[in-house]
Amino acid sequence: LKEREELQAKLREAEKLKGIGQMLSSLSHEIRNIFNKISIPAELLKMDFYKTKEEQAKAETTIMRNVQLGSEILDYVNSYYKKSKSDDLSPKDLSKTIENTLTSYSEKFAEANIQVTKDLEPNLPILQGKDSFDDIFLNILANCYFALTDNDTVLRRHIHIQTSFLKDKKCVQIIISDTGADMLASADLRYTKEIF
Numbered sequence: 398l399k400e401r402e403e404l405q406a407k408l409r410e411a412e413k414l415k416g417i418g419q420m421l422s423s424l425s426h427e428i429r430n431i432f433n434k435i436s437i438p439a440e441l442l443k444m445d446f447y448k449t450k451e452e453q454a455k456a457e458t459t460i461m462r463n464v465q466l467g468s469e470i471l472d473y474v475n476s477y478y479k480k481s482k483s484d485d486l487s488p489k490d491l492s493k494t495i496e497n498t499l500t501s502y503s504e505k506f507a508e509a510n511i512q513v514t515k516d517l518e519p520n521l522p523i524l525q526g527k528d529s530f531d532d533i534f535l536n537i538l539a540n541c542y543f544a545l546t547d548n549d550t551v552l553r554r555h556i557h558i559q560t561s562f563l564k565d566k567k568c569v570q571i572i573i574s575d576t577g578a579d580m581l582a583s584a585d586l587r588y589t590k591e592i593f
Contacts (some may be wrong), residue, residue, distance in 0.1 A: 495517065
């Protein structure tokens with residue numbers, strides 16, 4: 398029994414590390430943007446490119462804002478590791494899982510002026526998976542959050558979540574979209590992920 402408990406603990410730890418790897422992979426675009434937005438103005442400052450104090454101050458503000466955003470990503474990853482729910486791999490009520498994850502983000506979304514809309518089909522089946530659905534949604538919503546807050550040109554910050562049960566395929570479809578600037582500007586909800 399003790400060996401089994403130790404094995405389960407190792408498996409839970411492996412799931413947490415896997416989740417962190419997936420999260421960092423999904424956030425790699427935002428992290429590269431942050432490095433660019435720090436290094437370019439820093440190089441230009443070093444070359445005395447900016448002629449006025451206002452231009453210099455704007456460059457310094459850009460650098461500090463992106464340092465703060467990078468720190469926020471690292472804090473999120475650290476917090477995710479400490480509070481990961483990967484040890485709960487029991488069957489899930491998908492609608493409740495989505496609602497609980499959104500609740501954990503509600504304060505951050507409100508501070509960043511991010512609007513969330515939902516179109517959740519009622520009475521979805523209870524799902525069982527080898528990965529924790531809590532962690533899947535935490536990762537995707539973190540990606541949406543950083544994509545929407547990374548760029549000041551995003552005028553309307555909006556996330557839409559839609560679920561439906563596809564009887565013919567015997568699966569649940571989850572579509573999460575955001576208005577981040579990564580995709581074509583002509584699209585309303587430009588960034589879409591599907592999970593089956």
